[in-house]
Amino acid sequence: MSILKIKNLSKEYQDGTKALKNVSLEINKGEIFALLGPNGAGKTTLINIVCGLVNPSGGEALIGGFDIIKQYRQARSLVSLVPQEIQLDPFITVEQTLEFARGFFGKSKKPELTKEILSGLSLLDKKDNRVNQLSGGMKRRVLIAKALMNEPAVLFLDEPTAGVDVELRRDMWKFIAKIKKQGTTIILTTHYLEEAESMADRIGIIDKGELKMIENKDVLMKKMGKKQLLISLKNTLDNLPSELKKDYICLSDDKQSLIVNYGNDFEFDVADLMQTLKNNNIVISDIVIKQSSLEDIFIDLINE
Ligand SMILES: Nc1ncnc2c1ncn2[C@@H]1O[C@H](COP(=O)(O)OP(=O)(O)O)[C@@H](O)[C@H]1O
Ligand SMILES: [Mg+2]
Numbered sequence: 001m002s003i004l005k006i007k008n009l010s011k012e013y014q015d016g017t018k019a020l021k022n023v024s025l026e027i028n029k030g031e032i033f034a035l036l037g038p039n040g041a042g043k044t045t046l047i048n049i050v051c052g053l054v055n056p057s058g059g060e061a062l063i064g065g066f067d068i069i070k071q072y073r074q075a076r077s078l079v080s081l082v083p084q085e086i087q088l089d090p091f092i093t094v095e096q097t098l099e100f101a102r103g104f105f106g107k108s109k110k111p112e113l114t115k116e117i118l119s120g121l122s123l124l125d126k127k128d129n130r131v132n133q134l135s136g137g138m139k140r141r142v143l144i145a146k147a148l149m150n151e152p153a154v155l156f157l158d159e160p161t162a163g164v165d166v167e168l169r170r171d172m173w174k175f176i177a178k179i180k181k182q183g184t185t186i187i188l189t190t191h192y193l194e195e196a197e198s199m200a201d202r203i204g205i206i207d208k209g210e211l212k213m214i215e216n217k218d219v220l221m222k223k224m225g226k227k228q229l230l231i232s233l234k235n236t237l238d239n240l241p242s243e244l245k246k247d248y249i250c251l252s253d254d255k256q257s258l259i260v261n262y263g264n265d266f267e268f269d270v271a272d273l274m275q276t277l278k279n280n281n282i283v284i285s286d287i288v289i290k291q292s293s294l295e296d297i298f299i300d301l302i303n304e
Helices: 043-050 072-077 094-104 111-120 136-148 166-181 193-199 217-224 270-279 294-303
Strands: 002-012 018-028 032-036 058-063 079-082 154-158 185-190 202-207 210-216 226-233 249-251 257-263 284-291
Touching: 002 043, 002 185, 018 043, 018 058, 018 185, 018 210, 032 043, 032 166, 032 193, 043 058, 043 079, 043 154, 043 185, 072 079, 079 136, 094 111, 094 136, 111 136, 111 166, 136 154, 136 166, 166 185, 166 193, 185 193, 193 217, 202 217, 210 217
Parallel strands: 032 185, 032 202, 079 154, 154 185
Antiparallel strands: 002 018, 002 058, 202 210, 226 257, 226 284, 249 257
16 A cells, blocks of 8 residues: 655756656555665655655645645644754753654654653663764764654655764664564665665665666665676687586677676576686686676666
8 A cells, every 4th residue: 555656746946957857656555665866866855845845846746645735734744854964952852852843743742652762762861961962873863763753654764874884874774674663654765775775675766856767675686786707817718618608608808808797696606617617728817706886777777
């Protein structure tokens, strides 16, 4: 069942920048969806429109069946946004931050919820600390905690780990998995492939305001997981020996190296290959593994 329906959404900013071009997308209840794309792709614009912070130029979006413009209040009450920039009042305590947020969402006090969220994000022992006494990582967790005080059906996280160190990033992924388990639908934006890979059920790739593809993570990772083994040869080789005539092996144009294509969905026996080379008196001078980068993948997708 879908909780968010986006139809032909477009955005042209006042200076003429076309940030979104006819984006359509449906998000299922309870899933983690990652919107993956380079800087300037339109990720923030998309989620800001859905959260009611930016007006669309065209198209529509429904959250839980409510139109984000015509039924603004109902739609807005179902979502929370964790912005990329840390915006917190430094001089109040962590607990107060959460309680005020609850009020701001127009919902009645619920101390047991505050406690549950604090404990879920390992912030319980910091509840009486002022925000300015917290480390950057804790501030990020407070930001998520604050958003959760709305008990949102859909939680938007805009680049939740941009500029966060690797260890903290892993912790954050764990927290987000925990929130999902409680039934919350999560939509996050990221420009880290690894982040989308480790968290998302589905991944949407956006570039220059266009949604290039939407795919189940597993399927996409297989496509992305293409690797090449480049075996440089001591001497040029005119022809592949018959034992090496396989559809995943080829000789480079300069006949100076062998290229073996493999990946997540296809493995080959390296030892076997080495033995075959040896048996044919083919001497290796170097071996390099090349893996497609996110950049390559974008280029591939755009050219497809
Ligand atoms: N307020 C604005 N006015 C004009 N252009 C904007 C504004 N906000 C974003 N843009 C432009 O819209 C495009 C998409 O930006 P954004 O949605 O922030 O991308 P992302 O979050 O993927 O990095 C970029 O070209 C950006 O410069
Ligand atoms: Mg952004």
